[in-house]
Structures are given as C-alpha cells and as structure tokens.
Amino acid sequence: MKVAAFHASRCLPDGDLGPVRAGCLWCGSSDVRPVAMVQAEPEVELRRCRSCAASSVSRLPTPEALDHYYGSYYEGDADHAVTMDDPTRLAARIAGYAPDRRHLRVLDLGGGDGTISAEVLRARRAAGEVTVVDYDHRRTARPPAGVTIDHVTDLAEVPADAAFDLVLASAVLEHLPEPAPVLSGLLTRVAPGGTFYARAPFVEPFLAVGRRLGMTIDFTFPAHLSDLGPAFWDGLGAWEPEVKRFDVLASRPSPVETSLRQRPARTLVAAAAKAPWHVVKGWPFVGGWEWAARATR
Numbered sequence: 001m002k003v004a005a006f007h008a009s010r011c012l013p014d015g016d017l018g019p020v021r022a023g024c025l026w027c028g029s030s031d032v033r034p035v036a037m038v039q040a041e042p043e044v045e046l047r048r049c050r051s052c053a054a055s056s057v058s059r060l061p062t063p064e065a066l067d068h069y070y071g072s073y074y075e076g077d078a079d080h081a082v083t084m085d086d087p088t089r090l091a092a093r094i095a096g097y098a099p100d101r102r103h104l105r106v107l108d109l110g111g112g113d114g115t116i117s118a119e120v121l122r123a124r125r126a127a128g129e130v131t132v133v134d135y136d137h138r139r140t141a142r143p144p145a146g147v148t149i150d151h152v153t154d155l156a157e158v159p160a161d162a163a164f165d166l167v168l169a170s171a172v173l174e175h176l177p178e179p180a181p182v183l184s185g186l187l188t189r190v191a192p193g194g195t196f197y198a199r200a201p202f203v204e205p206f207l208a209v210g211r212r213l214g215m216t217i218d219f220t221f222p223a224h225l226s227d228l229g230p231a232f233w234d235g236l237g238a239w240e241p242e243v244k245r246f247d248v249l250a251s252r253p254s255p256v257e258t259s260l261r262q263r264p265a266r267t268l269v270a271a272a273a274k275a276p277w278h279v280v281k282g283w284p285f286v287g288g289w290e291w292a293a294r295a296t297r
C-alpha cells in the first residue's frame, strides 16, 4: 500500500467509482464543502470537512479499480521501494521521536520492504522486531544486526492488544478508502511510552490557488483519497478518543521527499515553498504534514 508521491492521476470511468459519499471519509460529518476538482468527467471533488478539517474525495474508487491501479503500478515500477529519495534522512527524523530504548518493537503500516523502520533502528542503535503491514511484500530490506522484519498484509493480522514502541503511518493514510478505523487501530497498538508517527500530503492550499488561477494541479487520484493538514492533526483529539492518552511531540511540515542529489529542481522548489512556514505563522504551502505523539499510559 504505497505509491510514488508524484504518480500522475488517472481519470476513472463511472464504473470504477463508488457512489457519491454523503460526508467526510474520516469523522463521518455531513458538513463538507468542495475545495477542488479531482477529475471532471465523471465528476470527483475534493471536499473539506468543517468538523475534522480532513479533505477527502467525493467518490471512492471501487476495490477492483484500486487493485488494478496498484497491480499495474507495481508491475511498472517494481524497484520503487520507498517514497523518499533518501530514506536515511527520514529515518533519522523519525528516530528523534522514538522512545529511548535499546529494544524497539515497530509497527510500520505501508512500510514496503521495511527500509525506513530498519533505518530508524539503525539510527537508534537499537535491536528489535519490525512488523510491516503492506499490500506488497515481495522484498524485505536487509535489517541491521539484532533486528528482524516480518510482513503481514492486513492490520487485522496484528492482535489488537499487541503493544509497539513505535507505530508508523508514513505517507500511507491518504491512500486508504477506510482510513479512520485504521488510524484508530494504529493508535490503540502504541505501548505506554511509545510513539506514533504519521505523515501525509497537505496539498489542498495549492489546489485552491490553482483553481482560482484556472490551473489544474494534479491530486494523484486514485492513489490519494485524503489530504491532511495541521487543522486535521491538531484537532484529532476532538473526535478520536484514543488521542487522549497521547502527548503531541511534533505537528509540523513533513520533510522534503526528494534529495538534492537525485532531483535538484524539485527539491529546491519544495524546500523554498516550505521555508516561509518557519517565519510566517500558518503558512500553508508546505505540501505535507507530520504528526508525532507519545502515549502517556
């Protein structure tokens, strides 16, 4: 369950789309307003929820359409293991949020071959066990000494009372047709003192400006079904009861996904767009958001 961040959108025909949904994909509120067009014919809108501030698509792809989309994606680009050019850099960032323990149990949703988790453990010089939950498990990263990596296909295969020191949802929640129970299931599985880390796209401000300027900005549908900015993450505790046992460690723009060495132009543009956030309160053009929290009990 992972795709390249800049995979181009596909226009889905009516038969590949479910019915127009009544409300928010996340909190279920019917108080949603359109913010952008995802595709014109047949029409799919991106709608922002006034209650939880998530943006989500008005029509979901059918399960068959999603299977076909991801199936052909993997066939076409089987070597694309992670959505980051430089997984070590992201892993170092996540390692900074992880609890200070010599042995870490890690649950990594959409973790692909387990590279990021393995690198987090390497950065912390910790031993441990990684459980990757992913659609595709044809490859497994080579773990550092003292680390094992296991794969399962579905979160339901991980016992609900299993406790992990680090639970990751890095660039994955936006792909899920039923994300709310998954997020809840991830939070539930964080051990006391453990860390939850998520990052997701936040491109809605670009889409809104594009719409005003008459430009089309690709939402990468049907890969992306949700868009989650700071208002969503900072308000999560209001409707997700599990959040009450967490202290927020960080809620800030996610790191640039590309590296200067591999994609210099894209990296500079992304870094320049994010930079004003450090000085301009509420600067929205950051492209993605990350949220890390520590379970207190």
Ligand SMILES: [Zn+2]
Binding pocket: 024, 025, 026, 027, 028, 029, 049, 050, 051, 052, 053, 054
């Ligand atoms: Zn909502």
